[in-house]
Amino acid sequence: EIVLTQSPGTLSLSPGERATLSCRASQSVSSSYLAWYQQKPGQAPRLLIYGASSRATGIPDRFSGSGSGTDFTLTISRLEPEDFAVYYCQQYGSSPETFGQGTKVEIK
Amino acid sequence: QVQLVQSGAEVKKPGASVKVSCKASGYTFTGYYMHWVRQAPGQGLEWMGWINPNSGGTNYAQKFQGRVTMTRDTSISTAYMELSRLRSDDTAVYYCARDLAGVAGLWGRGTLVTVSS
Numbered sequence: 001e002i003v004l005t006q007s008p009g010t011l012s013l014s015p016g017e018r019a020t021l022s023c024r025a026s027q028s029v030s031s032s033y034l035a036w037y038q039q040k041p042g043q044a045p046r047l048l049i050y051g052a053s054s055r056a057t058g059i060p061d062r063f064s065g066s067g068s069g070t071d072f073t074l075t076i077s078r079l080e081p082e083d084f085a086v087y088y089c090q091q092y093g094s095s096p097e098t099f100g101q102g103t104k105v106e107i108k
Numbered sequence: 109q110v111q112l113v114q115s116g117a118e119v120k121k122p123g124a125s126v127k128v129s130c131k132a133s134g135y136t137f138t139g140y141y142m143h144w145v146r147q148a149p150g151q152g153l154e155w156m157g158w159i160n161p162n163s164g165g166t167n168y169a170q171k172f173q174g175r176v177t178m179t180r181d182t183s184i185s186t187a188y189m190e191l192s193r194l195r196s197d198d199t200a201v202y203y204c205a206r207d208l209a210g211v212a213g214l215w216g217r218g219t220l221v222t223v224s225s
Contacts, residue, residue, distance in 0.1 A: 035211040037153075044203055044215035045145075045153065056213065088153055092210050096169040097155040 002027055002091050004100035012108040019076040021103045023089035028069045033093030036065055036074045039102075040085045048087075049074065079105070110134040112204055112216035119222045125192040128219045130204030137185035138162040141207035144178060144189045146200040147218075154200075158207070159187060194223045 003026040013019055023034065032052035037045040047056045049065035052072060062077040076083055084107050089100040115129040130142065144156040157168035159178040166178050177190045187204055202219045205212030 033210060037212075039153075044205075044218055045212070046215070047208065047211060047213050050209050050211045050213075054209075056208065090153070090155070090211065095167060096171070099153040099155065101152050 001096055002029065002094060002098050004089055004091060004098055006087075006089060006100035006103045008103060009101075010104045010106060012106050013079055014108045015079050015081055017079050019074075019079055019083070019105055021074040021076075021087055021089075021105075023067075023072040023074070023100050025070040025072075025091060029072070029091045030093030032068050033091060034065070034067065034072045035090045035092060036063075037088045037090065038083075038085045039088065045088065076105075081107075110206070110214055112206060112214065114202075114204060114216040114219045117220040117222070119224065120194050122195055122223055122225055124194050124223075125190060126194060126221050127188055127190040128202050128204075128221070130187045130189070130216055132185045132187070132206065135206070137180075138182055142178075142180070142187040143205045143207060143212040144176075145203045145205060145212060147203070148197070148200040151200075156189070156202075161187060191221075194221075196223050199223045 005024045007022045034052045036049040039045040053065045064075045066073050086102045086104045088102050111133045113131045118126050120126050138161045141158045143158045146154050159166045161180045175192050180187045205215040
């Protein structure tokens with residue numbers, strides 16, 4: 001099973017700042033099958049990025065994904081108030097699909 | 109519009125089974141895999157598996173093998189996830205999600221299943 005480790009656990013930033021979230025895999029993620037989700041309290045997760053760098057429909061271009069192999073990054077170029085949430089990465093290249101433990105982006 | 113409507117909250121005793129439904133609308137039900145993911149209170153996300161609504165084929169996480177059954181009824185565009193031999197640590201919100209390029213692209217609102225004696 002591929003273990004995904006996200007860092008940092010919590011990121012304290014102000015609106016307008018840049019957020020950089022990391023997701024490291026215990027082994028290579030095949031074909032960059034890496035996704036990112038956003039989850040707000042009391043809501044279902046929302047898909048942001050799939051295939052490591054492809055934005056899902058309707059996702060603003062301030063969200064971008066990059067990386068390959070074992071190291072992946074989600075970048076939010078300028079934080080908007082609605083971006084403060086928990087973010088999860090997921091690998092879906094090998095079974096079982098696994099999620100990271102999440103990074104909380106909070107208002108500083 | 110594309111929508112997934114899940115069944116309501118359930119309270120079950122340890123050892124019982126629960127069956128959660130997920131009714132799809134706004135798209136061709138048989139054209140997209142359906143994923144199931146759960147989230148224990150205050151915890152992260154856990155992938156349970158998926159079903160191909162067209163063929164009925166399934167892929168379950170090994171952790172749930174023997175306890176989970178995913179089925180579908182194409183006549184009413186509904187997917188089901190049944191979990192048996194429930195334990196207290198199965199208490200969670202269970203989500204269905206329509207596939208997008210291999211991932212959970214569009215999520216239902218979730219169904220809270222509470223296991224308690």
